[in-house]
Amino acid sequence: MIDPSLANADERLRRILAVTDAALIGLNADEAFAELLDRVRILLGADIAAIMLLDAEAKQLVTVAGIGLEQEVRLAFRVDVGAGFSGRVASTKEPVIIDRVSDDTVVSPILRATGVTTLIGVPMLAGAELVGVLHLGTLAPRRFTEQDVALLQLVADRAALASQAQQTHADRMAALALQRSLLPSRLPRVDRVELAARYLPGHALGVGGDWFDVFVLPNGCLGIVVGDVSGHGLRAAVVMGRLRSALRAYALDWDDPAEVLTRLDRKIRHFEAGSMATIVYAMISPDRDKIVMSSAGHLPPVILPPGEESRLLIVPADLPVGVGANVDRRSIVVDVAPGTSLVLYTDGLVERRGEVIDVGLDRLRALVRPGPADELCAAIVAGIDLRAAEDDIALVALQIRGD
Amino acid sequence: MNLPARATAVDVIRNSTGATLKVEGDLDLASAPLVMDRAIPIVDPGGGELTLDLTGVGFCDSSGISVLVKLRQLCDQRGWLLRTVNLQPAVWRIVVDFGGLGDYLNVG
Numbered sequence: 001m002i003d004p005s006l007a008n009a010d011e012r013l014r015r016i017l018a019v020t021d022a023a024l025i026g027l028n029a030d031e032a033f034a035e036l037l038d039r040v041r042i043l044l045g046a047d048i049a050a051i052m053l054l055d056a057e058a059k060q061l062v063t064v065a066g067i068g069l070e071q072e073v074r075l076a077f078r079v080d081v082g083a084g085f086s087g088r089v090a091s092t093k094e095p096v097i098i099d100r101v102s103d104d105t106v107v108s109p110i111l112r113a114t115g116v117t118t119l120i121g122v123p124m125l126a127g128a129e130l131v132g133v134l135h136l137g138t139l140a141p142r143r144f145t146e147q148d149v150a151l152l153q154l155v156a157d158r159a160a161l162a163s164q165a166q167q168t169h170a171d172r173m174a175a176l177a178l179q180r181s182l183l184p185s186r187l188p189r190v191d192r193v194e195l196a197a198r199y200l201p202g203h204a205l206g207v208g209g210d211w212f213d214v215f216v217l218p219n220g221c222l223g224i225v226v227g228d229v230s231g232h233g234l235r236a237a238v239v240m241g242r243l244r245s246a247l248r249a250y251a252l253d254w255d256d257p258a259e260v261l262t263r264l265d266r267k268i269r270h271f272e273a274g275s276m277a278t279i280v281y282a283m284i285s286p287d288r289d290k291i292v293m294s295s296a297g298h299l300p301p302v303i304l305p306p307g308e309e310s311r312l313l314i315v316p317a318d319l320p321v322g323v324g325a326n327v328d329r330r331s332i333v334v335d336v337a338p339g340t341s342l343v344l345y346t347d348g349l350v351e352r353r354g355e356v357i358d359v360g361l362d363r364l365r366a367l368v369r370p371g372p373a374d375e376l377c378a379a380i381v382a383g384i385d386l387r388a389a390e391d392d393i394a395l396v397a398l399q400i401r402g403d
Numbered sequence: 404m405n406l407p408a409r410a411t412a413v414d415v416i417r418n419s420t421g422a423t424l425k426v427e428g429d430l431d432l433a434s435a436p437l438v439m440d441r442a443i444p445i446v447d448p449g450g451g452e453l454t455l456d457l458t459g460v461g462f463c464d465s466s467g468i469s470v471l472v473k474l475r476q477l478c479d480q481r482g483w484l485l486r487t488v489n490l491q492p493a494v495w496r497i498v499v500d501f502g503g504l505g506d507y508l509n510v511g
Binding site (some may be wrong): 127128129138228230231232276278295296297298300316317318319320323324325337348351353354355357358390392 | 429432433436437440443461462464466467468469472475476479492493494497499500502503507
């Protein structure tokens with residue numbers, strides 16, 4: 001007679017292997033979902049199985065894969081986080097078992113129509129973040145054991161990994177395309193100012209919300225912007241595009257950078273609530289003898305007046321835009337002479353773990369030397385240890401010419 | 404040298420007026436969701452005082468700043484007062500001096 005405890009151990013091992021074997025590795029997310037759902041349905045003797053993914057923006061779950069629930073998949077069925085059975089799994093981030101389904105425990109009419117009686121759902125987690133929900137159901141009433149829940153959680157973890165990998169790739173491609181379309185490929189030719197810029201995507205996260213912009217206004221003023229939307233990926237790139245565009249619009253109407261950032265702040269708080277960005281906006285006068293500048297929580301530019309040492313151009317730091325408080329924003333006015341160089345940048349250029357920011361700022365200042373703007377950009381990029389940079393880097397350098 | 408980030412820990416200490424969130428480790432992209440996850444259940448609709456103790460935080464990047472702002476916004480929504488205390492010099496530079504967030508986060 002077989003020792004029952006040994007049979008259990010073998011059985012557990014068999015089940016675990018069934019959902020983690022090498023064959024799953026080569027599959028994309030959709031294929032992995034289908035394969036995992038099929039296996040877990042068989043292993044646990046379920047009649048229906050489904051995977052819902054989290055749409056974080058909408059705070060809803062969307063059905064993306066299902067067995068016995070193909071119609072939910074076709075309809076891209078959605079449920080609010082917190083509502084119904086799956087919504088509860090999502091909001092608590094804990095497994096939920098319903099022994100007997102009823103109208104108020106299950107929101108999906110399609111699911112109810114299957115005649116399912118017992119439902120079990122587990123959260124799909126990547127670290128502490130919710131990716132989606134995996135659930136199974138049986139037509140006959142059923143007791144799910146602790147081991148069943150553990151197995152289901154294992155499958156959910158595997159599905160979460162597959163989803164993250166695919167989403168990251170798709171987002172990255174889309175964000176790259178968006179950014180390329182938004183960042184100026186060629187800088188404008190500007191009277192008496194030489195310009196150069198660099199955009200370096202970060203290593204760890206792919207693309208994000210950094211941007212730079214340069215534009216000439218109808219009155220001849222030159223506007224220079226460097227900004228950093230918090231977050232990364234496609235969402236940050238989308239918000240960045242909107243900010244860039246809106247700033248230009250306000251710059252046409254308002255001569256004071258502080259006023260422009262104030263209007264921009266109001267716009268982002270209303271239309272892009274939940275987003276936040278640091279920005280520095282400098283305007284160079286038509287005669288190229290003054291710079292007016294305002295900063296929304298952004299690092300100070302580096303200025304190099306002719307015949308002097310490079311220094312930080314300290315602009316009083318007002319709140320980043322999108323934070324949610326009404327702010328009296330301030331501008332400073334700086335007189336400049338021909339030959340002055342100015343460098344605007346994002347924190348990826350100077351911020352390093354284990355260092356006070358001043359170390360990176362000093363490093364940057366030491367690299368700012370007199371000379372053509374493009375050579376200045378090249379020297380900065382060459383002189384900064386890019387391997388240590390985790391973030392995107394946007395960099396604009398300009399020199400006011402004498403002629 | 405780029406040091407690998409150690410996992411960040413968040414301790415919750417409740418008291419008579421509200422709670423203290425003590426963060427140990429870097430405040431960055433990886434740890435931001437954890438901080439929010441710990442804060443949300445504490446900041447209940449009743450109102451109170453949330454003290455954010457950053458004694459143990461040596462590094463705070465834009466993701467870290469973002470979560471600090473979100474904590475203040477969460478407190479605003481639920482009638483809580485946020486105070487941020489014990490910032491290390493490196494974090495003070497980023498958050499207060501250059502970030503302009505000293506008043507907003509009630510830094511003390």
